[in-house]
Each structure stands twice: as structure tokens, then as C-alpha cells.
Amino acid sequence: MPTLTKLFSMQETAEHNTKEDCWVVIDGKVYDVTSYMDEHPGGDDVFLTASGKDAKEDFEDAGHSQDARDIMEKYFVGELDPSDASIPEPEQEKAETIQKFKELPLQYWGIPVAVVGISIIAAFFYLRRK
Known part of the structure; x- marks a missing residue:
């Protein structure tokens, strides 16, 4: 049974x-x-x-x-319960994650991008001097 x-x-x-x-x-x-x-x-x-x-x-x-x-x-x-409408669909979850990422303040992604950019410029000038 x-x-x-x-x-x-x-x-x-x-x-x-x-x-x-x-x-x-x-x-x-x-x-x-x-x-x-x-x-x-x-x-x-x-x-x-x-x-x-x-x-x-x-x-x-x-x-x-x-x-x-x-x-x-x-x-x-x-x-x-598979008929429960409150269960988020995977695509909806991905869209929500992308939206949350877009809403992150500048400090969370701006500073690392600036550091990488400055490092590339410094490396360029250093290699050019040689």
C-alpha cells in the first residue's frame, strides 16, 4: 500500500x-x-x-x-504542493537575482573596478618605461 x-x-x-x-x-x-x-x-x-x-x-x-x-x-x-502558486519559478528567481545585482550600490562594484583599472594603467606605464 x-x-x-x-x-x-x-x-x-x-x-x-x-x-x-x-x-x-x-x-x-x-x-x-x-x-x-x-x-x-x-x-x-x-x-x-x-x-x-x-x-x-x-x-x-x-x-x-x-x-x-x-x-x-x-x-x-x-x-x-506542486499547485502552490507561491513557489517561484527558476527563471523568476534568476530575474530577481539580476535585479538585486543591478540595485547594488556603487561602492560594492565601483571600487573593485577602479582598483583593477588603476592597476592596468600603472602596469601599462611601468612596461612602457622599460
Whole structure:
């Protein structure tokens, strides 16, 4: 007899965003990681920042081992409801990321660009002198 998987909305999972009650979503699967937060090598901040969104990309970028994936299954509580309209589409997430990057203040990208530019000019004059 097949077991029924509990379905959650993204909004419902996002409500579990404290150290005392934390759920994360990875690739559409919902995990209650509250009891694992103190044991996690990356600390509890990793989970707290991952709550309220599908953290698959963050999880994959961290390069988790197969052991980590096996441990994760112990905390599985259900899946995201595929009909939930609040689940952002990947293209929408990319567009939001690009927009956030465009809105970064000048100090975050202007200074490094200026340093690189000055370095190139200094190298040009140095090599020209030889």
C-alpha cells in the first residue's frame, strides 16, 4: 500500500523559520531540521537563511556528500504542493537575482573596478618605461 506524502505550501514552510522550529525545502522536499541545527557543521544560520525558499541551489553549491544526503532523509516531513502558486519559478528567481545585482550600490562594484583599472594603467606605464 503506497504511503501518502504530506503536501505543504511554500508559505506554510516559511513560517517555520526559527531556531526552535526550522524547516527547509530542498528540491521540492520539506525537511524539519530543528533537531539537527546544533549538529550541522555549517551552523544554524545556514538553515535560518535557507528557510522560506527552495534551497536546492545553496545545498548543491555547498558540495554535500552522500552521507549528508542520507542524514537529510531522516528529517523528511513532506513535499511542496506542486499547485502552490507561491513557489517561484527558476527563471523568476534568476530575474530577481539580476535585479538585486543591478540595485547594488556603487561602492560594492565601483571600487573593485577602479582598483583593477588603476592597476592596468600603472602596469601599462611601468612596461612602457622599460
